[in-house]
Amino acid sequence: MLALAFAGSGVLAQDAKPNVLAPVVVTAERRAENIKDVPVSVSTIGGETLDVLNSGGEDIRFLSGRVPSLNIESSFGRAFPRFYIRGYGNTDFRLNASQPVSLIVDDVVQENPILKGFPIFDTDKVEVLAGPQGTLFGRNTPAGVVKFDSVAPSQKAGGYFNGGIGSFNSVNLEGAYTVPLNAQWSTRVSAQVQHRGDWVKNTFAAGPTQDLEGYDDSALRGQLLYQPSRDFSALLNLHARDLSGSARLFRANIIKKGSNDLVDGFDPKQISIDGKNEQRVNTSGTSLRLKWQLDGLALHSITGYETVRSFSRGDIDGGYGAAFAPPSGPGTIPFPSETADAMRGHGQFTQEFRVESTAAGPLKWQGGVYLFHEDYHIDSSSYDSLGGGAQTGLTTTRQKNDAWALFGSVNYELSPVLKLRGGLRYTHDKKDLATDPDPSLDASNGLSTNTSDSKVSWDLSGTYALTPEANVYARIATGFRGSSIQPASPFGAMSSAGPESTTSYEVGVKADVFDRRARVAFSLFHYDVRDQQLTAVGGTSNLTRLLNAKKSMGQGIEGTVEAYLADNLLVTLNGSYNLTKIKDPGLAVGVCAACTVLDPVNSSGQALIDGNPLPNAPRWIGNVTVRYGVPAANGGEYFVFTDWSYRSSVNFFLYESKEFTGRSLLTGGLRVGYSWANGKYEAALFGRNITNQIRVTGGIDFNNLTGFINEPRTWGAQFKAMF
Template sequence: MNRSVTQRAAARPALREAAAAVSLALLAWPALAQQTEAPKDKSQLETVTITAERRVENIKDVPNAVSQISGEKLDVLASGGQDVRFLSGRIPSLNIESSFGRAFPRFYIRGYGNTDFRLNASQPVSLIYDDVVQENPILKGFPAFDLRAVEVVAGPQGTLYGRNTPAGVVKFDSVRPSKKMEGYFNISYGTHDTVNAEGAFNLPMGGDWSARVSALVQHRGDWVENTRQNVPTSKTEGYDDRAVRAQVLYEPHKQFSALFNVHNRELDGSPRLFRANIIKPGTNDLVDGFDPDKMSIDGRNEQRIHATGANARLRWNLNDVTLHSITAIETVQPYSRGDVDGGWGAPYAPDGQFGPGNIPFSSETSDALKDHRQLSQEFRVEYNPAGPARYQAGVYLFDERYTAQSVNYDSIFTGGDYVSSARTRQTNRAYAVFGSVNYDVTSDFKLRGGVRFTKDKKTLSTESADQTLVTTNGLATDTRDSKVTWDLSGTYALTKDTNLYARVGTGFRGSAILPASEFGPMTKATPETLTSYEVGVKSDLWNRRARVSANVFRYDVKDLQLTEVGGGGNSNSVKTARKVVGEGVEFNLELLPIDDLFITMGGSYNKATIKDKGLTVSGCGGGCTMLDPAAGNGQFFVDGNQLPQAPKVVYNLTARYSIPTAGGNEFYIYTDWAYRSKVSFFLYESKEFIGKSLTEGGLRAGYIWNNGKYEVAGFVRNITNQVRVTGGIDFNNLTGFINDPRTYGVQFKAIF
């Protein structure tokens, strides 16, 4: 049964669940309490191991731009109850944004991503969660909790990974079960009734079996009040987000293991809040007197997600040969309804009233997926014989199907009731075969190379009983694509602590189809292909008190799929840019200048430019000031523009200072900052729809005692309370949405 936003806020289920979780943790404490490990050596940086190339390696030895976030840093960044967008800007060249709120994150690496908001959109950044590709954009929003690490691999990964990786891979790895009886509980409470409760514990089952159960509860109260009276949504921007993961490990001996994983997410919250006419005409400033705590809409805002998945990861170790099997199913059922025009009324309303500002026409819609099912299977073999060569090879199978439903409502004449709808059915089947080899030419010079053949097929059809769909290009189509991708890299050990590397790789993303609607015909785009070049250095310095990596890169994309959203034509269509060129630099630095001070820095410069003199798009339909050359008939040239949502500059900084006390306890101060430069929200450039630069910082102060078992801290997120427009709607008026507000609170963590 659906609940109104007001009812959800009153019920406070997350608070009750968090209290219950605390009670259970305290009851279990005596049984689970274990002596923690001895304090780690503070005189050197820890070795960082990653699995970016499907085997465990020292990050210094991987010839690729790889960044990792783990441990305390993950805990700090997520302490305010954020979704996966908290990673944005925390890693060089990574930007994450959403026009759906927590439900539908859009990832960009090196400026390369996809702004399409349709539920059948594909992205060139692949998200891998526990070795399973999360293809649908709603699956990519699964919460981050009880993680060993998050890895971001920049550039095309067209050999070893399964789906749509020309821009890179974001890889989430959960903590695995172990036979130790241990766990943790972490809870925070902050402004806007924000609760973030997370916990996990291992369950040794005796013999060859062990299990781990992890859970997350996130809650925020509705903090934005509607100034309109007697409307369906009086307050919004709150959420109840709950996720659980259960893993069972069977490991009878070192030659075989089977890891089973079942996970679920239940979200009941608010979609992205669109606010009409919040941008001052002729500028990209917020209008005078803008209040983030207020809105004025007449439609209904609500969002729900039910997602469930399972996978089985089997491993056989047969001396020099290791076999892997990964079998997975994912299902997701999202529903999101919002007031898209961001205001109330219209000139044609019975009373002729509207606001705030000009509302030419009312728009209220919902989108949902039904009958979604993603199946995937991978078989992979590693061959590691004695000698200079090591091999990997495998096959990958993918099968996805779903029905996307879009519904229109009318808040002026029908009180928000149903008006019309359209259904789009899509299937996507693909398979790939791949192989790679590592070869040690000498002890100092090593080569890697790989190749992958992919076959991809999509079918799509749209129907409606009560909408007049534009049938110019028909209502059904299919695509059949195949492509060979490859990569080649080399690493040279300049010294025992410094490696130089070079890499060239190719990427591929299958054809795109956007369905017909009442505003425009079905559109298609051919596959896009990419070639990338990268050279870099990775080094441990000062007796491992510093670690640095840096690289320069260039990539060329042919036939890049670009989504033209809204605009004067009020449509969503896919267009093709004949060429896009990206180039830039990236760096990461970890520094331990003194034993009790740890500093990290990272940054990037990205120039991602459209190179197509004949490509035109519609200008905005909401009264913005266009900066691109006019092509006539409401069209504008976009040659030379930076890709949308692609900041040229990203950098981040963290610093942790520890003040040891007697008995091995410590006080600490931790601060983190992330900056991204201005971004254009759309393919065209206009004064109003260029988002200003954004700097967000956090501060945390805490105390750790009893040999690291307990921790209490106070924190603040978005400490400067900087308010920025982070996206827009351009078909109606100067509608925008903003970043999250400042949040502060307290946190307690216990390790069992």
């Protein structure tokens, strides 16, 4: 009767009774377990909810706010998402930026921020693991992990097609099919094609780019499984992405002075710029996962290779002309700024060997070694918008990053109701960066440097079963992120930030209640970050530099409730409260040229940021989904699905100001449809951001009150077939 329904906080599947929640299986500890037994905050998204969120053609940012404490934003549009878990993330927009939230796709880390934008399609589920996850996962996980698992080939032929059309001439097509080749071999091919027409018009007639915000984004994945017996399997994965379209649109002077409101008469469908806007991303990769099942042991080998080429060019000042070269606007344009960043020659290689115990008994363990190598070139260009877009500068930087780690964990069942876990990891991380000499560069700190960091991370947790349906847990964990380097530019000297380390404390409860008609999970947490890497951007001198805060902290509460309120009415609620603070009395950063600064300012005109919240860290995140189905004849069902996501205001930068504080954002979706033939076919109408709430979601602070906005309202129709 009730078709597959997945909640934002956990996967709900049809059971023998339609009003009973099926167990949620996750791999947060690198082995399949019931989510209730994992002693850490874990959220999952899958199935129908992914279909609903993806229906409007949004990129990976559609996951933002869909589970507790998760925020995602980007100043590159579809190409460069930045993740924050419990308020802990990184605003660095450079192509060699590292992030404390790791994205892992099919067991392979996607380290470069451009790789993190790979589309979500034919995905079994998404797991969001609160950090630190510094023991079992490979790279930069002090804030947590976002983990994707693709649907794998099997010996059962079948697949699906999902197609939709919508506003702005958008077309979204997705499909997959599994073919068993014989008793030992099977393959699965999946693909996604997304198109949106340009919907923003450039009112500056002489601008080189007149129509904007459209894109063509396609991705392909092929998998080949060889499994001659239960004792061995080999899974080969090939994948690629091709994106072309608009870079992020920066809009000059759209924030009302003295507030965080949009200016009167703001029209999201218009912009006035004299610079060129374009974006291209090409990624490809492969992985090979091998598994041997021996007597009491399982051996795992995971080999991955990823490469990316990208080019993104935009008008950073967000307007046309300049105060000294009229005409200019909208508003004051102190000076023109048009730049581009390109990634070329990129390659990432990873290798993991892991041994896992599989014998029965109270003791379970696993351990292994992890290797990482990345090498790439970055080209940063500048252009003269007033001189026909001629290139005026080019800076080329090469970075190499090598790391290795040894890790292990032990699980021990002290009694049928008390289980303990502990883990240990040693990591060594080395970076080398060099920029080609150029007279325009600020070489006061040199043009090359290297870092070398080592750290031991650990975690200890325990789970106690109050009843067979309810567990309480406690966890202490540490995390680590290696040093970061920012190359020299014409606007500032090379800078670096030393390694950061994290210690987290968490307690929680997870339970199935009311005869599995409902599921609840709640957690309390506190974390401290020592020497947190921060990025100070903009200011009156147009500088971008890395720095370390002596300490920062975060604490809060998270909760999830999902329940059948009636046999055909499924409701999920989840939310979080996160209080974050920078704790460094002497730390000061440059401030905006045209905004109202709220922090105390030192004698050098810099803002003292002690006590400020971390950037892009909303205190409140809430999400609700409601699905109601009405059974019909011959295995049919009419259904309504609505989802609403809320995040409270955020601070865009390290300093606080009235203008660059993003207002709270509430977005809602609606899906109405009919499925038939026991869920084999489905047709639906949908809307995303149905209230058309427009908010400034980020800014450029060195020039004027320039910002960028969220995605517009979209309507559409969708058809899905299973075969």
